[in-house]
Amino acid sequence: QQQVKQSPQSLIVQKGGISIINCAYENTAFDYFPWYQQFPGKGPALLIAIRPDVSEKKEGRFTISFNKSAKQFSLHIMDSQPGDSATYFCAATIETSGSRLTFGEGTQLTVNP
């Protein structure tokens, strides 16, 4: 099964708060898990990514937590800002498959000022 399940569908947080988006996958052959950020009228842009041999990766205010045994991973946005308001997609891929990305359904994040 190639699906990636993402939740919540939408999320509203206050400025300065923590935004948490969760994803779960079934295919244990996935070996790369990127997160994409998409603004209205734009294509998705890579935000941060993690490999399954690492449990956490942090880049600035963005952190991925990865739980291989549970087949789950999550994106944490610390000190959320109004400029972070966008749609976030988790994705997964198998490197030997030619990097075909399987995307989650997306989470629309709104950060109120």
Next chain:
Amino acid sequence: EAGVAQSPRYKIIEKRQSVAFWCNPISGHATLYWYQQILGQGPKLLIQFQNNGVVDDSQLPKDRFSAERLKGVDSTLKIQPAKLEDSAVYLCASSRGTGRSYEQYFGPGTRLTVT
């Protein structure tokens, strides 16, 4: 460097009509992808090219969709005839190669409305 270019940005057609989308990838990028993004869903890969050869077209509805990448540079995606369920944003992406070391860069997409 210039990003992935797509045209047109918007297209409205009636069902059973034909439509074509164009994509110019980032210079030097060997791999090109076409994704379909239905409103409220994540992008779904339709076809992947490596230079001018097809790597993966397993999710392309071949009875109505076709794509080509002549000379291994720009690409066109065609729908003939269109159905209502084809209404979506069609995203083109490119990367230097395949594998997790190569980031996919997405264009702004073409929003297709089929009435």
